[in-house]
Amino acid sequence: MSITPVSNIPISVDYTGRDYYSLREVMIARIQDRIPEWTASDPSDFGVALVEAFAYMGDMISYYIDRTANESFIQTAVQRSSILNIALSYGYTPAGYRQASTTIIFSNSSDNSITFPTGTVVKGDVTMSDVVETVYFTTTEDAVVPAAVDTVPGTVTVAALEGRSVALVADGANAYGELIGTSNGTPGMVFELGESPVVDGSVEVYIQDGDVYSKWTGVQHIIDYGPTSPVYSVYSDENNIVSINFGDGVSGVIPTAYSAIRARYTVGGGSIGNVVPNSIDTLFYVPGLSENQVVALQSVVTLANDTVGLGGSDPETNDQIRIAAPQSLRAGNRAVTLKDFSDLALSVPGVGKANATASVWTSVTLYIAPTRTPLDTDIAPGLDGVGDPTVEFNNIQSNVQTYLTNKTLIGTTVTVQPPTYVDAVINFQYLKLAQYTTAEVEMNLKNALLAGFGYVGMAFEDTIHPQDIEFVLQQTAGIATVKVLALHRVGDTGLATLAGAPGEIFRFQETNISISSM
Numbered sequence: 001m002s003i004t005p006v007s008n009i010p011i012s013v014d015y016t017g018r019d020y021y022s023l024r025e026v027m028i029a030r031i032q033d034r035i036p037e038w039t040a041s042d043p044s045d046f047g048v049a050l051v052e053a054f055a056y057m058g059d060m061i062s063y064y065i066d067r068t069a070n071e072s073f074i075q076t077a078v079q080r081s082s083i084l085n086i087a088l089s090y091g092y093t094p095a096g097y098r099q100a101s102t103t104i105i106f107s108n109s110s111d112n113s114i115t116f117p118t119g120t121v122v123k124g125d126v127t128m129s130d131v132v133e134t135v136y137f138t139t140t141e142d143a144v145v146p147a148a149v150d151t152v153p154g155t156v157t158v159a160a161l162e163g164r165s166v167a168l169v170a171d172g173a174n175a176y177g178e179l180i181g182t183s184n185g186t187p188g189m190v191f192e193l194g195e196s197p198v199v200d201g202s203v204e205v206y207i208q209d210g211d212v213y214s215k216w217t218g219v220q221h222i223i224d225y226g227p228t229s230p231v232y233s234v235y236s237d238e239n240n241i242v243s244i245n246f247g248d249g250v251s252g253v254i255p256t257a258y259s260a261i262r263a264r265y266t267v268g269g270g271s272i273g274n275v276v277p278n279s280i281d282t283l284f285y286v287p288g289l290s291e292n293q294v295v296a297l298q299s300v301v302t303l304a305n306d307t308v309g310l311g312g313s314d315p316e317t318n319d320q321i322r323i324a325a326p327q328s329l330r331a332g333n334r335a336v337t338l339k340d341f342s343d344l345a346l347s348v349p350g351v352g353k354a355n356a357t358a359s360v361w362t363s364v365t366l367y368i369a370p371t372r373t374p375l376d377t378d379i380a381p382g383l384d385g386v387g388d389p390t391v392e393f394n395n396i397q398s399n400v401q402t403y404l405t406n407k408t409l410i411g412t413t414v415t416v417q418p419p420t421y422v423d424a425v426i427n428f429q430y431l432k433l434a435q436y437t438t439a440e441v442e443m444n445l446k447n448a449l450l451a452g453f454g455y456v457g458m459a460f461e462d463t464i465h466p467q468d469i470e471f472v473l474q475q476t477a478g479i480a481t482v483k484v485l486a487l488h489r490v491g492d493t494g495l496a497t498l499a500g501a502p503g504e505i506f507r508f509q510e511t512n513i514s515i516s517s518m
Contacts, residue, residue: 018058018059018062019059019062020055020056020058020059021055023054023055023058023059024051024052024055027051027054027055028040028048028051031047031051072086073086074086074087074090074321074322074325074326075322078318079238080238080318081237081238083318083321083322084236084237084238084321086325087321087325088235090325090326090328090329091220091221091328091329091333091347092321092324092325092328092329092347093220093347093349094236094315094316094320094321094324094325094349095200095313095315095316095349095350095351095352095371096197096198096199096200096236096240096242096269096315096349097197097198097199097200097240097268097269097270097313097314097315098199098200098269098270098311098312098313098350098370098371098392099161099162099163099199099202099266099268099269099273099311099312099392100161100162100273100274100275100309100310100311100312100392101159101160101161101162101309101310101311101390101391101392102137102159102160102162102275102280102305102307102308102309102310103157103158103159103160103305103306103307104122104137104139104157104158104159104160104280104303104304104305104306105155105156105157105158105303105304105305105306106143106145106155106156106157106158106301106302106303107145107153107154107155107301107302107303108145108146108147108148108153108154108155108300108301109148109151109153109300109301109302110147110148110300110301111147111148112147113144113145113146113147113154114144114145114297114300114301115142115143115144115145116139116142116143116144116145116158116286117142117286117287117288118139118140118141118142118287119138119139119165119287120138120139120143120158120283120285120286120287121136121137121138121139121164121168121284121285121286122136122137122139122160122280122281122282122283122284122303123135123136123137123280123282123284124275124279124280124281124282124305125279126272126275126279128272133272135162135268135272135273135275135279135280136162136163136164136268136284137160137161137162137163137273137280137305137309138160138161138162138163138164138165138266139158139159139160140158140159140160140161140391141158141159143156143158144156145301153302157306159391160280160305161266161391162268162269162272162273162309162312163199163202163266163267163268163269163273164266164267164268164284164285165264165265165266165267166178166193166194166195166263166264166265166266166267167264168285169195169267170194170195173262174262176206176213176262176264177204177206177262177263177264177265178193178194178195178262178263178264178265179260179261179262180192180193180194180244180261180262180263181260181261182258182259182260182261183207183254183255183256183257183258183259183261184257184258185254185255185256185257185258186254187247187248187249187254188245188246188247188248189245189246189254189255190243190244190245190246191243191244191261191263192241192242192243192244193241193242193243193244193263193265195265195267196240196241196242196267197240197267197268197269197270198236198240198242198265198266198267198269199265199266199267199268199269200269200349200350201349201350201395201399202265202266203218203234203242203244203263203264203265204218204263204264204265205218205232205244205261205262205263206261206262206263206264207230207255207256207259207260207261207262208259208260208261208262209256209259213260213262214230216230216231216232217229217230217231217232218231218232218233218234219231219232219233220233221233222245222246222247222251222252223251224251225247225251225252226251226252227247227249227250227251227252227253228253229247229252229253230252230253231247231252231253232244232245232246232247232252233245236315240315242265244261244263269312270312270313270314271312271313271314271373271375271376272312273309273311273312274308274309274310274311274312274376274377274378275305275308275309276308277304277305277306277307277308278304278305278306279305279309280303280304280305281302281303281304282298282303283297283298283301283303307384307385308378308385310378310381310384310390310392311370311378311381311382311390311391311392311393312376313370313371313372313373313376313381314373314375314376316352316371317373320352320371320456324346324347327342327343327346327347328343328344328346328347330343333407334407335364335404335407335408335409335412335414336409338356338357338358338364339356341354341356341364341366341404341408341414342354342355342356342366344403344404344407345366345368345400345403345404345416347403348396348399348400348403349396349399350370350371350392350395350396350399351368351369351370351371351396351400352369352370352371352372352381353367353368353369353419353459353460353505354366354367354368354369354460355367355459355460355461355502355503356502357502357503361409361412362411362412362413363412363413363415364408364412364413364414364415365414365415365417365502365503366400366404366414366415366416366417367416367417367418367419367460367502367503368382368393368396368397368400368416368417368418368419369381369382369418369419369460369505370382370392370393370396372455372456373456374451374454374456376455379421379455379507379509380421380507381455382418382419383418383419383421389418393418397416397418400416401414401416417503419460419503419504419505420501420503420504420505421504421505421506421507422489422490422500422504422505422506422507423489423490423506423507423508423509423512424464424487424488424489424490424498424506424507424508424512425486425487425488425489425490425492425512425514426449426469426484426486426487426508426512426513426514427484427485427486427487427514427515427516428445428469428470428473428482428483428484428485428486428514428515428516429482429483429485429515429516429517429518430442430445430473430479430480430481430482430483430515430516430517430518431479431480431481431482431517431518432478432479432480432517433478433479433480435478436477436478438517440478441476441478441479442515444476444477444478444479445473445476445479445482445515446510446513446515448472448473448475448476449469449472449473449508449513450508450510452469452472453469453472453506453508454507454508455505455507458505458506458507459505460500460502460503460504460505461500461501461502461503461504462498462500462505462506463497463498463499463500464487464497464498464506465497466484466487466495466497469482469484469487470482470483470484481518483518486514490512
């Protein structure tokens with residue numbers, strides 16, 4: 001009979017004991033199995049000090065092991081830098097700051113007409129989170145404001161986008177933009193833009209070529225291009241600092257050593273641009289005029305935005321990236337199934353929702369809608385006050401069509417369409433808990449409904465059951481129970497399940513919400 005030496009007997013390890021106290025107790029118990037006379041009762045015992053030092057080290061190692069594992073997967077990562085890097089490995093580029101659009105009315109009280117060329121900048125003060133900030137809008141078309149007639153000012157309405165050229169912000173900027181660096185001729189150079197925030201899709205890069213500058217092409221993936229392709233990619237980090245990335249000579253050409261690198265872009269973007277009417281009231285910059293000339297114009301020209309700012313939104317949240325990035329990866333960069341069309345569209349910056357439909361494979365209709373955050377308040381993202389597509393939608397529509405060009409089957413045409421927003425009517429009763437007031441509970445219920453079934457939480461062709469709404473509302477503070485009495489589209493009646501068409505997105509507005517107590 002062979003006897004297994006004690007030193008070779010397998011030790012059963014408790015893998016659940018990974019914190020300081022568990023490790024300390026396990027080590028003390030293990031030592032006492034070998035040295036029973038050691039009691040470990042004296043805190044000054046050198047052996048106890050060693051055990052506690054090893055327990056502390058084990059606790060820290062366990063923590064970092066867990067954090068490393070969590071940060072390696074997009075669904076469990078919590079640091080934005082990890083999520084962005086994983087999304088990048090999927091080939092997904094999260095949307096950054098998008099600029100709002102509005103219209104500006106110029107009024108001229110002088111006896112002469114005044115021309116404001118494209119690129120005129122106006123500004124106004126808005127309050128965000130109790131902080132007063134200045135918002136700038138830049139006109140997108142020439143405007144000739146007629147002279148006053150019989151003391152009645154001449155007026156003209158001009159379209160404008162939130163933000164202003166970096167040439168008006170950065171020191172040393174010229175016609176080719178801000179100087180962001182000088183090439184040293186090494187592979188994979190990265191240069192940060194000097195200003196922030198940067199409007200998504202506004203970056204243009206120029207490389208010095210002797211006495212002139214050559215415009216290079218921005219691409220999503222440099223690896224798709226050859227060693228002579230003058231391309232670059234744009235990356236936004238966890239702090240929303242935007243950098244320009246160049247090739248390595250194998251994928252993408254390396255800028256010639258000692259050549260200056262400049263970037264033109266728009267500084268601005270975000271939900272701050274969704275201003276209320278009459279927020280923009282000051283003339284700030286007119287191309288070709290000096291500062292003194294602009295000040296002189298301010299005495300005869302007044303202005304105001306006659307519509308709200310629409311389309312401004314902040315970068316995609318971590319949760320939005322967690323959903324969209326894996327969908328893009330599953331499409332495999334080829335649009336074959338309808339879901340492929342939708343998933344690929346979601347990888348285009350600025351697209352927050354997408355849904356494809358087709359009766360025959362040669363003709364696909366793709367509905368898209370822009371990205372928004374829970375803090376955005378526009379009720380019809382992508383559409384203006386009369387239901388027409390906004391400049392924001394037209395831009396992402398063009399980007400989606402371009403992106404899908406080389407990814408669809410030969411003979412397949414893709415038509416990109418805006419969403420149709422369908423108002424839903426809801427009537428429900430509630431029973432509140434005694435310690436809550438009626439006003440408090442009803443406010444909580446409205447907020448819960450608009451948050452749970454707001455734009456961010458809805459999708460194309462959604463189906464909403466009354467029980468879904470009851471479940472969400474019953475989680476509201478102060479509620480004992482909730483019963484939905486009516487649920488239908490505007491114009492219909494009764495209690496029904498809402499079922500959307502391929503291009504429809506349901507929305508609840510406060511005017512269509514009826515609440516009563518049981």
